[in-house]
Amino acid sequence: MRKSRAAYPLTWRVMDMLEAIAARLWPARFARALPYLMLAPAVLLVGILVLGLVQIGDSSLRVLDTSTFLMSEDYTLANYQRALTESFFATVAGRSLLGSVIVTVITLILAFPYAYLMVRTPSSALRNVLLVALFLPFFIGQVVRAYGWLIILGNQGMVNEALGLVGVPPMRLLYNYPAVLFGLIQYMLPFAVLMLAPALTAIPAELEAAASSLGANWLGTFRHVVLPLARPGLVGAGLVVVTLSLTDFAIPAILGGGSQDFIANAIYDQFFRTSDQGMGATLSLLLVAVGSLLVGLVFMLFGAGTLAMTGERK
Amino acid sequence: MPAASAERRVSRESIAVSVRDVGMAFGDVHAVRNASFDLPKGKFLTILGPSGSGKTTLLRMIAGFDAPTSGEIFINNSPVxxxxxxxxxxxxxxxxxxxxxxxxxxxxxxxxLKMRRHDARAIPEKVERYLQLVRLGGYGGRRINELSGGQQQRVAIARALVFEPDLLLLDEPLAALDRKLREEMQLEFRRIQKELGVTTINVTHDQREALVVSDEVIVMEGGRIQQKAEPVHAYRSPANTFVANFIGVTNFIEGVVAARDGALVSVAAHGRTLTGVAVGDAPATGGACAGAVRAEQIRIAPRADALDRLDTVLAGTVADAIFEGERIVYEVRVPHLGDQLVRVFDHDPVNHLQFSPGDSVCLGWNARDMHVFKK
Incomplete structure (x- = not known):
């Protein structure tokens, strides 16, 4: 008996020992509680966030007393009234919403062929190049990348110098709305491609061959087969891009040069420039509300896409 | 001369698919080499071969998914x-x-029908007609994942046929089905093909399927066409040892040619002389050869006197008896053939399982049932 035990590898016996200890500490009748125990840290983290939201909700109901620079003791809806009526906030909100929608549409259009090529190319070398090119920007970071654009697009930047060579006078390429949208699209593209690629991988290449043998040209195949089957990926990628660009801070701040503020920049100004915690909190809550509304609307219209994770697809 | 050319044109017009010297090479690897065949309209052809034999590559070239690196394919006499x-x-x-x-x-x-711009008003009626053809009338509203495997097969067939194509290609669609359903679908393919008269090319590695459904069989191996024949002919007169081995269960007896008398060949193997029929390029006297005998052509009996009408009789010992339901497969060790194991089918319904391992038996077959191939 002892001899045969010795025949087992050491690692097996170590595992047996660990299992015995685990059984002591966590008897089998507790087994049903185990999943909840593993869930606890994540719930705790989200819980702290909710506490923060309650705190922000409290702040949003107090106004700043400009003579003492203290928050008022009484609750009032004055901040909300200001946020919804003052044209400055409407402009910022409109700019952010429109911007995030434009960025999402263009990003998806650009990301789709990229993801498609990456998934379908028979050349593994090309696939690797496309993947590395996708991850490279992640290593650089958002702020550094935005500064990079400042250098490239500046008045003495590469683009203007190249234009100068062909006789075009220097142009102001920065600190305007298109520059911010350009920066955001460039920033969002990898996210969109990474969200789309798994959805496209899930479409068997045989389906496209079948469509073409049944008489569909590439446009017909794309419209009736690839696009409908890629919808979960498009919805998932669209949701991620729209929320990320709606709440983005660095790109509008750096490439907009203060003239193209998004909601996050306005919130920052309220908290750290005018020190109006109440107004900052109000704007934050409104942003959460608008974002949730937008996501809810997309869920209702198109379903949750890949974010639904129902696992019904094979 | 004019009469002859008119006759040739008629025969050309009855050809649906013509494959001329088609090859497919990936660098130095040749998936298909010099494949040539003609398929008359309305015929059911099966390309049979093991995996990697090039059969699917050939089919994909006919479908147009891959372009041949040499040669040309003609469909209805037009290069494609x-x-x-x-x-x-x-x-x-x-x-x-x-x-x-x-x-x-x-x-x-x-x-x-939509992709080929058929008249939109006629589409629903036509769809229902083809669903009925594959016995799925009334199932049109079901989603694909609500259908069983066999029903999905039928939808795929209806979809491939509904636009009345010149040619139907089947790329091993039955490979994943269980045996019962597969055999049912084989007959279904045959029924639909006969009903519509559509020229069909089927690819499979299942020799039974090839024999059951086809008018003609092409056997492929190593990218080359080994034989093109009617199923009966391919089974009864295989062109070479590969075909003999791939279709059916065949025993090979290796030896050298001792003497020749017309089609009859005497094969010297392990000190005995066996008589068989030469196939293809006749092996010369003294040359290495292999005699092929089908398992079902061999009689098995307890004593030699029951087999005295047969040309070749050998004694042996039963090594294993495998019960397969409708038949027994005996593996018999034959000392006169260097202890080679010879497989024998026994369909005797009366004396089922008459022998057990260890029993002494005699095997016998006719000279015409041993095909002798050059090695």
Whole structure:
């Protein structure tokens, strides 16, 4: 008996020992509680966030007393009234919403062929190049990348110098709305491609061959087969891009040069420039509300896409 | 001369597919080499071969998914190398069926009609007619994942046929089915093909399927066509040892040619002389050869006197008896053939399992049932 035990590898016996200890500490009748125990840290983290939201909700109901620079003791809806009526906030909100929608549409259009090529190319070398090119920007970071654009697009930047060579006078390429949208699209593209690629991988290449043998040209195949089957990926990628660009801070701040503020920049100004915690909190809550509304609307219209994770697809 | 050319034109017009010297090379690897055959209209051809024999590559070239690196394919006498798949009138049933999961059965069947710009008003009626043809009348509204495996097969067939293609290609669509359903679908393919008269090319590694469904069989191996013949002919007169081995269960007896007398060949093997019939390039006297005897052509008996009408009789010992239901397979060790194991089918319904391992038996066969190939 002892001899045969010795025949087992050491690692097996170590595992047996660990299992015995685990059984002591966590008897089998507790087994049903185990999943909840593993869930606890994540719930705790989200819980702290909710506490923060309650705190922000409290702040949003107090106004700043400009003579003492203290928050008022009484609750009032004055901040909300200001946020919804003052044209400055409407402009910022409109700019952010429109911007995030434009960025999402263009990003998806650009990301789709990229993801498609990456998934379908028979050349593994090309696939690797496309993947590395996708991850490279992640290593650089958002702020550094935005500064990079400042250098490239500046008045003495590469683009203007190249234009100068062909006789075009220097142009102001920065600190305007298109520059911010350009920066955001460039920033969002990898996210969109990474969200789309798994959805496209899930479409068997045989389906496209079948469509073409049944008489569909590439446009017909794309419209009736690839696009409908890629919808979960498009919805998932669209949701991620729209929320990320709606709440983005660095790109509008750096490439907009203060003239193209998004909601996050306005919130920052309220908290750290005018020190109006109440107004900052109000704007934050409104942003959460608008974002949730937008996501809810997309869920209702198109379903949750890949974010639904129902696992019904094979 | 004019009469002869008119006759040639008639025969050319009855050819649906003509494959001329087609080859497919990936660098130095030749998936298909010098494949040539003609397929008359309305015929059911099966390309049979093991995996990697090039049969699927040949089919994909006919469908237009891959272009041949040499040679040309003619469909209805027109070269098609420059024609993309969606402009060829070819229906194809894929290995994994490739049904569109986001459409219903009827939408799948209607897809080729829509893509080929058929009259939209006639589409629903036509879809229903083809669903009825594959015995799925009334199932049009079902989603693909609500159908069973066999029903999905039928939808795929209806979708490939509904636009009345010149040619139907089947890329091993039955490979994944269980045996019962597979045999049922084989007969179904045959029925539909006969009913519509559509020229069909089927690819499979299942020799039974090839024999059951086809008018003609092409056996492929190593990228080359080994034999093209009617199923009976391919089974009864295999062109070489590969075909003899791939279709049916065959015993090979290796030896050298001792003497020749017309078609009859005497084979010297392990000190005995066996008589058989030469196949193809006749091996010369003294040359190495292999005699092939089908398992079902060998009689098995307890004593030699029961086999005295047969040309070749050998004694042996039963090594194993395998019960397969409708038949018993005996593996018999034959000392006169260097202890080779010879496989014998016994269909005797009366004396079922008459021998057990260890029993002494005698085996016998006719000279005409041993095909002698050059090695």
């Amino acid at each position: 190398s420059a024609v993309p798949p969606h402009r060829r009138a070819i229906g194809m049933v894929f290995q994994k069926l490739a049904l569109f999961p986001h459409m219903t059965a009827a939408e799948n069947v209607a897809f080729p």
